[in-house]
Amino acid sequence: MKNPKITVTKDGPYQVSGSIPLAKEIIISDAKGIPILWKRGKKFPLQGTYNLCRCGHSKDKPFCDGSHKKSRFKGKETAPHIPHKDQVTETTTGPGLVLDDAEAFCAVALFCHRAGDAWNLTERSQDPSAKKTAIHEACDCPSGRLVARDPKTGKAFEPEFSPSIGVIENPRKKHSGPLWVKGRIRVRGANGKAYEVRNRVTLCRCGRSKNKPFCDGTHVTMKFKDGDPSVK
Ligand code: FES
16 A cells, blocks of 8 residues: 545545555444444455545445535534644553543444443553553544553554454434544645544544534534444
8 A cells, every 4th residue: 555645625525545444333232322343344355546535425435426516515624733642632641551532533323332431441551451441442533532541661562453444333222323543544634734644533424513524513413324234
């Protein structure tokens, strides 16, 4: 893969280049509706470059079909170009773990509640099992809102991701989610300025986030559906 990158275009789609693999990412929930697992779904044929819808109106989602023009999409980027560490609103420091929380990035995937809230588990992180679960929950957060760190070294626990993009679906809640950008892919704004390169971020594709280009969870309240049979 050569120079994988995503460019946000003014009032238009995400331009993806560098032959980045694209696949569905399905949220699997338990009987109570709590997300417990990510499952890789359908893989799209590999393309060197492609455009992904960010206005929410394409009839060919997740790809752009030009509908942003007809719908007069206003895709002004509102997210600040500042790193995650400077957007942290709460840091929980436990005996064996530190948890940084930058709420603005929240994509409401809700893996942080799987087996006890990640924040409470961090406070009890002298218990190896609580610590392990808190790390898993933080690592399953697609948007990177939550970052678990070692209290001694400060080093973040991060999942091993190679560059790829996931198209999130939540069949249990019957809505579609954002684009899950994994593996340190560079995202450049329409003004040419790059956002912090991160292992995981989520990009809005419903068109309604107030923190564009990042998802802020609005797709949940608007019940965004991309036409996938699992969320109909
Ligand atoms: S996809 Fe989450 S706010 Fe648009």
